[in-house]
Amino acid sequence: MSNQRWMSLNFFVFFLTWGIFLPYWTGWLVQAKGLSVSEASIIMGFGLVARGASSLFAFPVAAKFMSSQTVIFVLTAGSLLAAILYIPSSSFVTLFVVTLVFSTVFPPLLPALDTAAGNLVQEGDVNYGKSRSWGSIGFIVSVLIISMVTGFFGDQAILSSMVIGLCLMLMMRLLPTPSILEMKPTQKDRKESLTFKSLWQIKSFPIVMLIVILLQGAHASYYNYGYIYLQDLGVNHFYIGIIINIAVIFEIIYFLKADHMFTKWKPSSLFILAALGSTLRWLLVFLFPNVWVFMISQSLHALSFGVAHYAFMIYITKNLPKQQIPNAQGIYSALALSFSTAVLTLIGGFLYEISPNLSFLSMIICTVPAILILLTTRKKYQY
Numbered sequence: 001m002s003n004q005r006w007m008s009l010n011f012f013v014f015f016l017t018w019g020i021f022l023p024y025w026t027g028w029l030v031q032a033k034g035l036s037v038s039e040a041s042i043i044m045g046f047g048l049v050a051r052g053a054s055s056l057f058a059f060p061v062a063a064k065f066m067s068s069q070t071v072i073f074v075l076t077a078g079s080l081l082a083a084i085l086y087i088p089s090s091s092f093v094t095l096f097v098v099t100l101v102f103s104t105v106f107p108p109l110l111p112a113l114d115t116a117a118g119n120l121v122q123e124g125d126v127n128y129g130k131s132r133s134w135g136s137i138g139f140i141v142s143v144l145i146i147s148m149v150t151g152f153f154g155d156q157a158i159l160s161s162m163v164i165g166l167c168l169m170l171m172m173r174l175l176p177t178p179s180i181l182e183m184k185p186t187q188k189d190r191k192e193s194l195t196f197k198s199l200w201q202i203k204s205f206p207i208v209m210l211i212v213i214l215l216q217g218a219h220a221s222y223y224n225y226g227y228i229y230l231q232d233l234g235v236n237h238f239y240i241g242i243i244i245n246i247a248v249i250f251e252i253i254y255f256l257k258a259d260h261m262f263t264k265w266k267p268s269s270l271f272i273l274a275a276l277g278s279t280l281r282w283l284l285v286f287l288f289p290n291v292w293v294f295m296i297s298q299s300l301h302a303l304s305f306g307v308a309h310y311a312f313m314i315y316i317t318k319n320l321p322k323q324q325i326p327n328a329q330g331i332y333s334a335l336a337l338s339f340s341t342a343v344l345t346l347i348g349g350f351l352y353e354i355s356p357n358l359s360f361l362s363m364i365i366c367t368v369p370a371i372l373i374l375l376t377t378r379k380k381y382q383y
Helices: 003-031 037-065 068-085 092-105 109-122 128-153 157-172 187-192 196-200 204-217 220-232 237-261 267-287 291-298 301-319 322-354 356-361 364-381
Strands: none
Touching: 003 037, 003 109, 003 128, 003 157, 003 220, 037 068, 037 092, 037 109, 037 220, 037 322, 068 092, 068 109, 068 157, 109 128, 109 301, 109 322, 128 157, 128 237, 128 301, 196 204, 196 322, 204 267, 204 301, 204 322, 204 364, 220 237, 220 291, 220 322, 220 356, 237 291, 237 301, 267 291, 267 301, 267 356, 267 364, 301 322, 322 356
């Protein structure tokens, strides 16, 4: 099996489970476990904090002592055990604790896989956009399956589907792995490993990190309340899955073409495109609260998420040494995909109970400042 195919297959299988977790988990806590939206928001918000802490501290440390293959195996096995703990849990306290555990081991699989991809890209073995598009395809397949399963068996089937998906991920570890990802860091590697401090001393890195924190955090309301919002609009379970998948279809198209269409674009230009697309997306949802406009706005996910994520990957693979990629991925996952989303999830949950539309509009408090920062810093820091 080629390294390109291995990476594509691993992205595909992981995103089968990510497609269960990201759009459905808050709704599952509300519908299947009987929590209120605010209680589920608190649990998911603190889960994001746990996810961020794990990605920021535990994952980079593990990457210094274990091979990429071992890190992915440990996180997968831990995720499966944590998911099983959900079965007997029913109270707010037990669900809170289990979610903290699950959020510590499951979401860090994403930076672990992106780190593996980054290493393979630097070796010249993998086209990132092509492999990552298979992750998006996995997400689509997952959402369609969950839409049909919940239509027949109800929201209780969401957890069972997650357990099955994690078992499949664990089986993936039996496949032959690219040799570079099986190499355990040596003592010399650990001594030469670059620190977080040296990473922050790269002039453009703090600015880039602030931008991705704002742009990725702006998806908080969509990730946590999009499923509930569509239910409130009276959309059937099956059609909810189709609507969610509109975003991922456009994301796939972008990732398939990105390595060819945007080779001459600087990360800063891509970030501006992402920020403009994100701002337009949340304004549309706020101004036109109906299913058809929400569906149209889904096409902008290719800009709001896809372009921002691709721009960050291009930035780190071209500007950072190999030893810094796990650190950069850990910080990205913690600050951009976890902590900022956690804060905005709590804000979005509070506003959702006042008016769902306000929850989506509030996300432009991130995207508009991102545009201003980009316009005032891109020439100075040359990123």
